[in-house]
Amino acid sequence: xxxxxxxxxxxxxxxxxxxxxxxxxxxxxxxxxxxxxxxxxxxxxxxxxxxxxxxxxxxxxxxxxxxxxxxxxxxxxxxxxxxxxxxxxxxxxxxxxxxxxxxxxxxxxxxxxxxxxxxxxxxxxxxxxxxxxxxxxxxxxxxxxxxxxxxxxxxxxxxxxxxxxxxxxxxxxxxxxxxxxxxxxxxxxxxxxxxxxxxxxxxxxxxxxxxxxxxxxxxxxxxxxxxxxxxxxxxxxxxxxxxxxxxxxxxxxxxxxxxxxxxxxxxxxxxxxxxxxxxxxxxxxxxxxxxxxxxxxxxxxxxxxxxxxxxxxxxxxxxxxxxxxxxxxxxxxxxxxxxxxxxxx
Amino acid sequence: xxxxxxxxxxxxxxxxxxxxxxxxxxxxxxxxxxxxxxxxxxxxxxxxxxxxxxxxxxxxxxxxxxxxxxxxxxxxxxxxxxxxxxxxxxxxxxxxxxxxxxxxxxxxxxxxxxxxxxxxxxxxxxxxxxxxxxxxxxxxxxxxxxxxxxxxxxxxxxxxxxxxxxxxxxxxxxxxxxxxxxxxxxxxxxxxxxxxxxxxxxxxxxxxxxxxxxxxxxxxxxxxxxxxxxxxxxxxxxxxxxxxxxxxxxxxxxxxxxxxxxxxxxxxxxxxxxxxxxxxxxxxxxxxxxxxxxxxxxxxxxxxxxxxxxxxxxxxxxxxxxxxxxxxxxxxxxxxxxxxxxxxxxxxxxxxxxxxxxxxxxxxxxxxxxxxxxxxxxxxxxxxxxxxxxxxxxxxxxxxxxxxxxxxxxxxxxxxxxxxxxxxxxxxxxxxxxxxxxxxxxxxxxxxxxxxxxxxxxxxxxxxxxxxxxxxxxxxxxxxxxxxxxxxxxxxxxxxxxxxxxxxxxxxxxxxxxxxxxxxxxxxxxxxxxxxxxxxxxxxxxxxxxxxxxxxxxxxxxxxxxxxx
Ligand SMILES: Cc1cc2nc3c(=O)[nH]c(=O)nc-3n(C[C@H](O)[C@H](O)[C@H](O)COP(=O)(O)OP(=O)(O)OC[C@H]3O[C@@H](n4cnc5c(N)ncnc54)[C@H](O)[C@@H]3O)c2cc1C
Numbered sequence: 001x002x003x004x005x006x007x008x009x010x011x012x013x014x015x016x017x018x019x020x021x022x023x024x025x026x027x028x029x030x031x032x033x034x035x036x037x038x039x040x041x042x043x044x045x046x047x048x049x050x051x052x053x054x055x056x057x058x059x060x061x062x063x064x065x066x067x068x069x070x071x072x073x074x075x076x077x078x079x080x081x082x083x084x085x086x087x088x089x090x091x092x093x094x095x096x097x098x099x100x101x102x103x104x105x106x107x108x109x110x111x112x113x114x115x116x117x118x119x120x121x122x123x124x125x126x127x128x129x130x131x132x133x134x135x136x137x138x139x140x141x142x143x144x145x146x147x148x149x150x151x152x153x154x155x156x157x158x159x160x161x162x163x164x165x166x167x168x169x170x171x172x173x174x175x176x177x178x179x180x181x182x183x184x185x186x187x188x189x190x191x192x193x194x195x196x197x198x199x200x201x202x203x204x205x206x207x208x209x210x211x212x213x214x215x216x217x218x219x220x221x222x223x224x225x226x227x228x229x230x231x232x233x234x235x236x237x238x239x240x241x242x243x244x245x246x247x248x249x250x251x252x253x254x255x256x257x258x259x260x261x262x263x264x265x266x267x268x269x270x271x272x273x274x275x276x277x278x279x280x281x282x283x284x285x286x287x288x289x290x291x292x293x294x295x296x297x298x299x300x301x302x303x304x305x306x307x308x309x310x311x312x313x314x315x316x317x318x319x320x321x322x323x324x325x326x327x328x329x330x331x332x333x334x335x336x337x338x339x340x341x342x343x344x345x
Numbered sequence: 346x347x348x349x350x351x352x353x354x355x356x357x358x359x360x361x362x363x364x365x366x367x368x369x370x371x372x373x374x375x376x377x378x379x380x381x382x383x384x385x386x387x388x389x390x391x392x393x394x395x396x397x398x399x400x401x402x403x404x405x406x407x408x409x410x411x412x413x414x415x416x417x418x419x420x421x422x423x424x425x426x427x428x429x430x431x432x433x434x435x436x437x438x439x440x441x442x443x444x445x446x447x448x449x450x451x452x453x454x455x456x457x458x459x460x461x462x463x464x465x466x467x468x469x470x471x472x473x474x475x476x477x478x479x480x481x482x483x484x485x486x487x488x489x490x491x492x493x494x495x496x497x498x499x500x501x502x503x504x505x506x507x508x509x510x511x512x513x514x515x516x517x518x519x520x521x522x523x524x525x526x527x528x529x530x531x532x533x534x535x536x537x538x539x540x541x542x543x544x545x546x547x548x549x550x551x552x553x554x555x556x557x558x559x560x561x562x563x564x565x566x567x568x569x570x571x572x573x574x575x576x577x578x579x580x581x582x583x584x585x586x587x588x589x590x591x592x593x594x595x596x597x598x599x600x601x602x603x604x605x606x607x608x609x610x611x612x613x614x615x616x617x618x619x620x621x622x623x624x625x626x627x628x629x630x631x632x633x634x635x636x637x638x639x640x641x642x643x644x645x646x647x648x649x650x651x652x653x654x655x656x657x658x659x660x661x662x663x664x665x666x667x668x669x670x671x672x673x674x675x676x677x678x679x680x681x682x683x684x685x686x687x688x689x690x691x692x693x694x695x696x697x698x699x700x701x702x703x704x705x706x707x708x709x710x711x712x713x714x715x716x717x718x719x720x721x722x723x724x725x726x727x728x729x730x731x732x733x734x735x736x737x738x739x740x741x742x743x744x745x746x747x748x749x750x751x752x753x754x755x756x757x758x759x760x761x762x763x764x765x766x767x768x769x770x771x772x773x774x775x776x777x778x779x780x781x782x783x784x785x786x787x788x789x790x791x792x793x794x795x796x797x798x799x800x801x802x803x804x805x806x807x808x809x810x811x812x813x814x815x816x817x818x819x820x821x822x823x824x825x826x827x828x829x830x831x832x833x834x835x836x837x838x839x840x841x842x843x844x845x846x847x848x849x850x851x852x853x854x855x856x857x858x859x860x861x862x863x864x865x866x867x868x869x870x871x872x873x874x875x876x877x878x879x880x881x882x883x884x885x886x887x888x889x890x891x892x893x894x895x896x897x898x899x900x901x902x903x904x905x906x907x908x909x910x
Contacts, residue, residue, distance in 0.1 A: 051530040058530070060793040061742070068794045072786045079786075097400055097785055118787035145531035146547075146789070147376050318801070 050137040057112035057138045066248060066314075067114060067198070070335075073312050073321045074197050075118045077337045078224055081308070082193070085222070085341065088305055100124040101169060103192040106216060108179050109199035113139030113172070120149050120170040124193070128174045129182060136176040143172050179212040188215040193222045200227040201258050210268060214293075217342045225338040226312065230259035234334040262309040262332050266302055269293040269340045291343040301327065307340040373535065373545045377406040378790065379780075380536050380546040382520050382559050384411025384418075386432075386495055387752025387769040388552030389502035390447070394777035396511035397445045400784050401777075407512045408546075410538060415516040419503040421496050423452055427580045429725040430495040431609060431617040433459065433596070433763035438770040439491060442498075446509075450501035457492040457611040460594040463713060467601040467650045468824060472713070490763070492596075492609050492617060515540075523549065523562040525744055532746040533791070534562070548791040549748045550776070555732065557754035563741030565750065569734030569757070572818065574604050575627035576729050576760055577620045580722035581642065583715075585613040589706050597715045598761070599646055600821035601653060605761045606645050608715035615722075616715065618642060619760050626657050627728050629664035635721040636672045642718050643696035644679055650824075652682040732757045733815050735808060739772075739800045740793060747791035749799065751776055756807050762814045768807055775802040 060068040082099045101123030107116040110128030112135060120126045130136050143151035150171035175182075179196075194217050196209075203209045217223050228234050235256050242248040272293055294302045302308065304326075311324030311331030324331030379395065381388050392409045395401050434442070434456075442448040465472035477487045506512055519539040526533045526545065536544045551559025560567065586593050593616065598607040604621035611617055620642070622630070630638055641660070645653060656678060663670040680697055688694045693710040696717060734757045741748030752769030776799045783795035790796070 054530040068792075072788060072794070075786045075788075100787075117789065121784075121787040121789075141529055145526075145529070145533060148378075148547075319797070 050134065050141055053134055054112065054138040054141045057135075058142055063249070064112070066242075067111070069314075069319065070198075070312065070321045071114045071118060073323050074115055074195075074224075074226060074337065075122070076323060077310060077339070078119070078193070078195065079122070081224070081339045082222065085305070098123060100193075104190070105193040105195065106182075106191040108194065108196035108213060109202075110139055110174065111135050111198075113142055113174065115195060115197055116172050116174070117143060117146070117149060119195075120172040123170045125170055126172045127191075128172065129177050129179065130174070131176075131178050133176050136174050139174045143174070179209065179216070183212045183215055186216070189218045189221075191216050191221060192218055193224065195224040197224070197226040200225055200260055201254060203258075206258075206260060207268070210272075214269075214272065214342070219342050220344045221342050223340050223342065225265065226336065227265075227338070228254070228259045228335055229261045229333055230256065231261070231333045234259055237334050262329070262336055262338065263300065265338050265340075266294060266297070266300075266307060266309070269307060270297060270302070291345065293340050293342060301329075302340075305341075307338070309339075310337045311335070312337060372543055374542045375408075375544045376546075377408050377544055378547045379405060379407045379550060380534075380544055380548070381407070381409040381550045381552055382536075383552035383554060383752075383754070384409055384413070384415050384499075384514070384516060385552060385554060385752065386498055386502070386766055387754075387773055388550075389499055389506065390442070390445070390770055391550060391552055391751060391773045391777060392512040392514075393447050393502050393505050393509070394441075394445045394773055395780065396506060396509040398777060398781045401781055402509075402511045404784060405790075408544065409512055409514050410518055410520055410536070411514070411516045412519045413516065415503060415514060418496060418499050419507075421500045423455065426722045426725070427455070427611055427615055427617065428494040428496045429578045429580055429617070429722075429727055431492050431578075431611065432495055432498070432766040433490040433609065434493045434498070434770075435490045435767050436488065438767045441770055441774045442501075445505070447498075447502050447505045450504045451493065452497055452501075455494060455497055455611070457609070457616075458488045458594050459490045459492060459596045459610065460487055461591075462489060462596045462598070464598045465600070465713075466821065467599050467653070492611055495766070520553075520558055523558065525746075534747055546791075547747060547789065548780075548796075551748060551750040551754040552752050552773075553754050555734065555753045555757050557750065559748055560736060560750055560754055563745030563748040563750075564743075565739075565741060565745065565748075566737045567734045568737055569732055572621075572731045572733060572759060573623060574621050574731045574759070575624045576731055577618065577622070577627050577630055578725070578727050578729070579618045579638075580611070580725040581608070581616045581618050581639070581718045582614055582720045582722065583616065583718050586716060587704050587707060591712060593716065595712075595715075597646065601645065601650060602822055602824045603657065604818075604822065606642070607761070607763075608642075608646065609763075620645070621731060621760065624730075625661050625664075629660045629669075631726055631728055632664060633660065633669050634672060635723070635726065637670060637675055638726065639718045639721055640672060640675050640679065640696065646714055647688075647694045647696050648679070648682055649686055652686065655682070731759050733759065733811065735811055739804060740796045742793060746793070749776065749796050756811055758811050758814050759818045761818060762810075764810055764814065768810060771806070772799075772803050775799050 056062060057064055059065075079096075079099060083096045086094060086099060099122075100119055103124045105116075105119050105124040105126045107119070107126055107128040110116045110130050113128055116126045116128035116139065128136075128139055130139070140151070143149045152171060152173055177185075194213050196213055200206055200209065213223060213225075228238055239254050239256060243251045243253060270292055294307050296303070308326070309329075309332050310326065311328065311333070312321050312335040313324050313331055314321050314335075321335075324336075381391055388409055388411065392407065395405070395407050401407070439448055442451070461474065461476035463472060463474050475489065477489050503514075506514065515538070520536055521539050522537045524535045524537065526535055533545050533547065534549045536546060536549065538544065549559055549562075551557045551563070553559055593610045593613050596607065596609050598605050601622075603623050603626060606620040606622075607618070609617040609619065620627075620630070630641060633641075641656065644656060648656070656675075659678060660670055660675075663674075676697060683690070683695055683697065690697055691708055693708040693714055736750055736755045739750045739755055751772040753765065755772065756768060758765050758768070779796065779799035779802070780790050782798065783790040788795040
């Protein structure tokens, strides 16, 4: 069970860092040398604390129940879009079930690791990042109990001595960092797929955030987002009903003014030109930035091979989320998914 | 009872965190994705369904644990006689078994097709007949179901499993205890086996029968009660049907106030008995000489109810006195009863002349009765207590997380509708689909979210079926005059209505077409109206009961006809 022990050393790192920089951790990446030196100072209460938090986060009938129910739909959207584009790229016979196998995926704002785990089970090599240290601890602890995820904390080199029998191929890693820091450290064009689900409505500078996410996508790669539209319906459902009336989610979770409409995302990528990042050295960096991700709009909608939005609809009598039909803007008036592809050149 | 702890001191959260990984590996010998406890029909069918599903085969490790010796089942020698555990496999169940590649491995020559079912009320004699040839469109099957020995089915499943090679079978090993891992927030069950192994599993499936240890571990309560009824089973022999009779493909069931007696055809000369009756009577019937039991069975399908009541009391009394009734005494009683009811000894309703010559034209009414039993296969008489039970949930949560129940572990029912195993197979199909779906979305298949579609698919369906069967059992176990009267009205009215007949027929899951459910429900709904109209003038009390009777049957029809595809 080296997984558990690596989760533990991650927690050790987490804990020591917090003790050392109690407030300043938010935007600093973990540094490995520090981890190694501090691994003996560990507080069992801290582990117990994170175990409790983890059980709360992973309680599918608890506070995060809606998120758990939403997860299969988000995964479905990712899978279906990747399959569709693979056919579009001229691949004819491939196993649709294995479309994520071997892809490098970044999950920005991974929370307790729901989406990261699913994508990893489907064969992706996933890096989940989150600005909340406790989310990273929760996600790490949870993944460490599942041998199919080949979990490795970033603080330990990933070794392949896992004597655990599982047939999965992907592996998951979590890191406490921000997308900006990751971009600064890894440089652009580093992931086949970048996902950021239910995050955009919480960030302060959505344009900057989108820029960083977009830069991390490899040419020809995919960016998936999900968020909430700024409509009266969305206010009614997500703030009035979910927070105030039924208390499905903690009041104050959402801020109406931060909601973003599908048309705004589309418009962003219609005008978006990736700024030439300082470290894309050699080849003509100006050229690579010339093409917008969405080349043209037809009646305000992008071409389905460049970008797409789909509604996510909660069906209360089934207690489940379903994916809205294609090209049905009315279904995108509340929770919706967005996909856009980075042009090849 | 097994020592089923939900957490353990031995595995409490680690105090010392700088442990070496080996501390874990010495207690856990194995990790797997799915452990199925129970190698009965439900457990084996689930293993086969999972093993024949491509995306599961490729990505999951599945282990089945069974306490008994499965090699005996696999090498079952297909003896000349029949096993006494026989189930009626509906067309829907057969379609599923076909899909998972198991039906082709069933020894079909040992199965008996049911082309017609005759059900009648022992008190009023009102009768319903459902026959496949009369009712179903020409291109569809002529069978309503197929009587199959449980062993024949289990053997086929085992052969299919070994050809698939995807599931590991661990037999002659008991699950001794189950403990939740409970370290650092993990909810994975640790399954302790009698051979000393400990398997850590993502999902634990309870296919472990009515006393399910998995259900106990999961802390799932089961709701129900014992029917004050035992079922006697046995293999019956009889002369073949003559050239002027229809072949032995009709199942007969007579509802006596003590419980229904059913005659289920296996071959031209053999049939299976399921006689549900009061426990003291069951005990007495089991204790008498098999020839006496055979005579009682023949009488039970033929004599008027008052006389059966008398014979029952005679048998129980004799048993209590310690001098069981002899065949001669019984025949004398029956002869007297037949004379007083003016039953001619050549009539179909006489059970005295057992060695009938079947080559001639049978007496009037013979098609409405099963053939006369001549002997009972030695060693096949057994009895089982009957229970109504339904687990309060099929999915474990919290301290019992990562568990799911199928088959008799989830529900038990009265055998009068022959649905127990069929419900279990429908569970298995739904669970296998649900797991496959979860795998294709990368879900953790032990999670509540992943398992919920299974429960949503089956829970209410099963509950409706259990309730309908329960209602029928209660309705037919009374002799109260108005109820009997209403019962006869209910049944006879139904008999006139082809619409309802069709619905009832497809009921027993007899159709495999996907739209059968909707079609038949439409028909049945029309039938409800007609029943309501035709009993419009009935006395109000009786009307209520008749409504109940037909509603009960219709509900049953609706269950079975509406299989979730
Ligand atoms: C008289 C009678 C007539 C019936 N007629 C019909 C019919 O006509 N049609 C129909 O559909 N159904 C019928 N049924 C119902 C049918 O027989 C059952 O529904 C069916 O056998 C249930 O199968 P199962 O696999 O769920 O459970 P079981 O057959 O009970 O299998 C459970 C298995 O789990 C194993 N097990 C339990 N505990 C452990 C442990 N701790 N470790 C390892 N293994 C364990 C047991 O050894 C057993 O093999 C009838 C039932 C009765 C009593």
